[in-house]
Amino acid sequence: MNANAFWHFLTLQLFKERSKHLSVIVISAMILFLLSSVLFISSSIRFSLEETLKVQPDFVVSRVQGGISVPTPMIWEDELIDIYGVSNVIQRVYGRYFFKAKERSFLIVGVDFLEEQSHENLQKLIAKTDIKAFLNGSKMLVGEGVKTYLDAHFYKDDYNFLTPEGTFEKVNIFKTLPFQSNLIANDMMVMPIDLARKILGYSEEEVSDITFNVPNPDEWDMMTDKVSALHYDLQVVNKKDVQKSYENLYNYKGGLFLILFLVVLSTFTLILYQRYSMVYSSERRNIGLLRALGWSINDVLKFKFTETLVIVFASYILGVFFAYVYVFVLGAPLLKEVFLGGQNLQNTLTFVPVLDFSVLTSIFLIYALPFIAAVLIPVWRVSVTEPKEAML
Amino acid sequence: MIKPFVAFAVLLVILLFSMSLHYGLFPYSKATKTMQEMTALTHMTHLSLSVGYDESVYNSTYPEMTALGRMDFVYER
Amino acid sequence: MNEVLLSNQIIVFLLSESTLFILLLVAFVVSLKVLVKWDFESFMPFQFALERQAYLVSTIILFVFVMKFILVVYFIFSIDALSLLLPGAMCGAGVIKANVYGSYLLVLKLSILFLLTLWFYIHYYDMRTKNHQWFKHKSWLFSLIFVFIVLELGLDFSYFSNIDTHLPVSCCSALFGQLEGANPLPFGLSVSLLLVLFYLLYILVILSLKSGYTLLYILTNILFVYIAYYAVVYFFGTYVYQLPTHKCPFCMLQAEYAYVGYLLWASLFMGTYIGLSDAISTLWLGKTDPKSKNIVVWLLSLFVLLCTAYVAVYYLRNGVLL
Known part of the structure; x- marks a missing residue:
C-alpha cells in the first residue's frame, strides 16, 4: 500500500472520529501530566542536591547521646587535625530558632568569618559585599523565605532574637541570599559564628558538629573506623551516607506516589479496554468495508496500531509538555509542597530542569505500555472482522 | 496526511521545540554554582524543607536534615 | 520495606x-x-x-x-x-x-x-x-x-x-581487576593472544558469513562474542576509561564515558542476534535474507572499529599504549 495514501487515510479517519479520540487524549494527557510533574520535581531536586553535595565536606562528626545529637566539644577538632590524611577541619554551629508567636522556625547557621576562605566564599556568593561593613556589629544574611516572612511581620531591617539566657539580641539584616539557592537556603540565617552560639545557647567550647575532608576516597572506610574509635559517643557520617539518604528520601516519596498511582493506572487501563472494545465494535462495518476492498488483516492491524501510536505519542508529548511548564516554568505550585513541605516558610524556588533518559523512559513505559497492552486485544478483535460484516 | 493533522503535528513539534529551547537556555551553571557557593560558605547541604518545628526532631542518618521520611501523610497521627 | x-x-x-x-x-x-x-x-x-x-x-x-x-x-x-x-x-x-x-x-x-x-x-x-x-x-x-x-x-x-542495601557489594575493580595473579582470561590466554584471536575471529566471522558456510559462521560468531566480551573487559575497556587497572563491562555505560557502552554492546549483540537468527533460519527453514548479512557485517565492523578507535586515539594522543 502506498505509504502516503495510508497516512492520508489514517489522518482523515483520525480527524473524522476525533470526538472519540479527543477524550482519550485529554484523560491520558492529564494522567501523564500528574505523573511527569512528580517525577520531574523529584529528579530535579535530586539533581540539585547531588551537584551541591559535591562541595560539601566529606565527613561530619557529632556527639550523639541516646540517639539525640548534643553539642559537640570543640576539643575533638584538635584530635581530628592530628589524624594523618584529614584536611579542612571545620566547626559548624547551627540550629533552628523557633519564632514562637507564629509557630515558624528558621535555621541559624554560624560561619567563622575570621577565616580568609569564608570571605572569599561570601564574595563569590554575593558580589560587591563589603565584608567590613558586614562584620561591623551584629548582622546577618537571610534566605529569601526568611526575608519575605520577616518583611510581612514588620521586621524590615533587624530582628530581635531571644537567647536562652533571656536577653534580647538585635541583629540587622544585611542582605538577602540569592534566590537560586532557595532549595537549600530558603529558611537560613547566616551570621558570624559567635553570634550564632549566643543565640542558640552554645557555650564557647561547644559546636554543633565538626566537618573534615579526606581527599583520597579510598581511605574513607578506614577513616570512618578510625574516627569512630576516638570516642564512644561519636557519630561519623560521610558524604556517601548523605547522598544515599537523600536518594532514599526521594525514592520513597516518588515510589510511594508511583505505587498509589498504580491504582489509577490500572483503572485507566480497564477504562481504555472497555472503551476501545465499544468504539471498535461500532466500527465493525467500516473495517468490514475495508476488508471487502481488499485490505488484509495485517493491513488493518497496522492501520489500527498506527492510529493508537499516534494517540499515544500525541498525549505523551502534550502531558510531558504541560508538566514541564508547570514544574520548571511555574515552579510547581501546590505539588512542590508534597516534596518540600508547606507548614513553615513559603519557598518560591525555580526547579532546575532535568530531562534525562531515565525520567522520560520511565514516564513512557509506565504510560504507553499499559495503554497499548489494553488496546491490543480490542484492536485485534476488530481487525479480524470478516468482509461480509460490511453488508450487515 | 491531511492538513489539520499536519497542523496538529507541527503544534506538537513546536511544543517539543519550545521545551528543549527552555531546557537548553536554562542557566545551569549559574544555578548550581550559587548553590555550591552557598554550601561552601556554610559547609552544609541542608535541604530547606518547610516542615513544622516539632517535626524536625531527628534524622538518624543525617542529624541536620529534618526528618521527612515519616508516614503520617499516609497514616493519620 | x-x-x-x-x-x-x-x-x-x-x-x-x-x-x-x-x-x-x-x-x-x-x-x-x-x-x-x-x-x-x-x-x-x-x-x-x-x-x-x-x-x-x-x-x-x-x-x-x-x-x-x-x-x-x-x-x-x-x-x-x-x-x-x-x-x-x-x-x-x-x-x-x-x-x-x-x-x-x-x-x-x-x-x-x-x-x-x-x-x-x-x-x-x-x-x-x-x-x-x-x-x-x-x-x-x-x-x-x-x-x-x-x-x-x-x-x-x-x-x-533480595538486594540487601546494607550489605556491602564488590566494586567492579574487585570483581574484574586484581585477582591475585590468577589469569581471568579463558583457555589460559594472554592479552596479546586474546587480541590476535579477537581480530582473527572477526575476519573469520565476516568471511564465513560472506561465503555462506553457515555452520562455521554460527560457531565462530558464538566464539567471537565470548572472546569479544573478554577483549573489551580486559583490554579495550581500559582505553575507554584511560586507566590500565579499570576493568569493567558496566562502567562504560555511565555518563562519564558518554554512554559509549550502550553503543558498543548493542552493536555486538544486535549484530550477533541478527546474524545467528538468519543463519539458523537458513539451516532450519532454508531461507536466507541477504540484507541481514550486510547489516551483520556493518554492526560487527562498527563494534570492532569502535574498540580499535579507542586504542588508536589514545595512542595518537599520548604516544604510548597503556
Whole structure:
C-alpha cells in the first residue's frame, strides 16, 4: 500500500472520529501530566542536591547521646587535625530558632568569618559585599523565605532574637541570599559564628558538629573506623551516607506516589479496554468495508496500531509538555509542597530542569505500555472482522 | 496526511521545540554554582524543607536534615 | 520495606515486565490452543477462527519484541542507578552481583532477546508463505520463549526483592581487576593472544558469513562474542576509561564515558542476534535474507572499529599504549 495514501487515510479517519479520540487524549494527557510533574520535581531536586553535595565536606562528626545529637566539644577538632590524611577541619554551629508567636522556625547557621576562605566564599556568593561593613556589629544574611516572612511581620531591617539566657539580641539584616539557592537556603540565617552560639545557647567550647575532608576516597572506610574509635559517643557520617539518604528520601516519596498511582493506572487501563472494545465494535462495518476492498488483516492491524501510536505519542508529548511548564516554568505550585513541605516558610524556588533518559523512559513505559497492552486485544478483535460484516 | 493533522503535528513539534529551547537556555551553571557557593560558605547541604518545628526532631542518618521520611501523610497521627 | 523496591525505576520496570507477562500469558494460552488444533488443510470455520487468533498471538509477540529491547536497556540503566544505594558499588557490576540471581537474570534477558529475534525471522518468512508453512515452528519457539519469560519474571522479582542495601557489594575493580595473579582470561590466554584471536575471529566471522558456510559462521560468531566480551573487559575497556587497572563491562555505560557502552554492546549483540537468527533460519527453514548479512557485517565492523578507535586515539594522543 502506498505509504502516503495510508497516512492520508489514517489522518482523515483520525480527524473524522476525533470526538472519540479527543477524550482519550485529554484523560491520558492529564494522567501523564500528574505523573511527569512528580517525577520531574523529584529528579530535579535530586539533581540539585547531588551537584551541591559535591562541595560539601566529606565527613561530619557529632556527639550523639541516646540517639539525640548534643553539642559537640570543640576539643575533638584538635584530635581530628592530628589524624594523618584529614584536611579542612571545620566547626559548624547551627540550629533552628523557633519564632514562637507564629509557630515558624528558621535555621541559624554560624560561619567563622575570621577565616580568609569564608570571605572569599561570601564574595563569590554575593558580589560587591563589603565584608567590613558586614562584620561591623551584629548582622546577618537571610534566605529569601526568611526575608519575605520577616518583611510581612514588620521586621524590615533587624530582628530581635531571644537567647536562652533571656536577653534580647538585635541583629540587622544585611542582605538577602540569592534566590537560586532557595532549595537549600530558603529558611537560613547566616551570621558570624559567635553570634550564632549566643543565640542558640552554645557555650564557647561547644559546636554543633565538626566537618573534615579526606581527599583520597579510598581511605574513607578506614577513616570512618578510625574516627569512630576516638570516642564512644561519636557519630561519623560521610558524604556517601548523605547522598544515599537523600536518594532514599526521594525514592520513597516518588515510589510511594508511583505505587498509589498504580491504582489509577490500572483503572485507566480497564477504562481504555472497555472503551476501545465499544468504539471498535461500532466500527465493525467500516473495517468490514475495508476488508471487502481488499485490505488484509495485517493491513488493518497496522492501520489500527498506527492510529493508537499516534494517540499515544500525541498525549505523551502534550502531558510531558504541560508538566514541564508547570514544574520548571511555574515552579510547581501546590505539588512542590508534597516534596518540600508547606507548614513553615513559603519557598518560591525555580526547579532546575532535568530531562534525562531515565525520567522520560520511565514516564513512557509506565504510560504507553499499559495503554497499548489494553488496546491490543480490542484492536485485534476488530481487525479480524470478516468482509461480509460490511453488508450487515 | 491531511492538513489539520499536519497542523496538529507541527503544534506538537513546536511544543517539543519550545521545551528543549527552555531546557537548553536554562542557566545551569549559574544555578548550581550559587548553590555550591552557598554550601561552601556554610559547609552544609541542608535541604530547606518547610516542615513544622516539632517535626524536625531527628534524622538518624543525617542529624541536620529534618526528618521527612515519616508516614503520617499516609497514616493519620 | 526494601528500599530497592521503592526506587522509581524498579517499580516502573517490574510493572512493565508484569504487564508484558500478562499479555504473553494470553498469547500463550491462545497459541497452545491454536497449535494443538491447527490443521491448515481443513476448511472448517473453526480453522478460520484459529487463523484469526494466530494474528492476536503474533501481534502480541511483536509488541513484546519491541518492548523487551527497550526494557533491557532500561534494566541496565536502572541497575546503574541503583549503584548509588548499595554500599561499595560503583557501577552496575556490583549491583548485578549483589545476589545470586543477578548474573543469571542478565544472561537470561540476553538469550530471550536472541530467541525473540529468531522468532521474528521465522514469523517474517512465515507471513510470506501462502499456507503458513512454518506456523508450528514459530509456535513451538514461542512456547520455549514463554517458558524463559516465566523464569525471567520470577528472577526479576527475586532479584530485586533480595538486594540487601546494607550489605556491602564488590566494586567492579574487585570483581574484574586484581585477582591475585590468577589469569581471568579463558583457555589460559594472554592479552596479546586474546587480541590476535579477537581480530582473527572477526575476519573469520565476516568471511564465513560472506561465503555462506553457515555452520562455521554460527560457531565462530558464538566464539567471537565470548572472546569479544573478554577483549573489551580486559583490554579495550581500559582505553575507554584511560586507566590500565579499570576493568569493567558496566562502567562504560555511565555518563562519564558518554554512554559509549550502550553503543558498543548493542552493536555486538544486535549484530550477533541478527546474524545467528538468519543463519539458523537458513539451516532450519532454508531461507536466507541477504540484507541481514550486510547489516551483520556493518554492526560487527562498527563494534570492532569502535574498540580499535579507542586504542588508536589514545595512542595518537599520548604516544604510548597503556
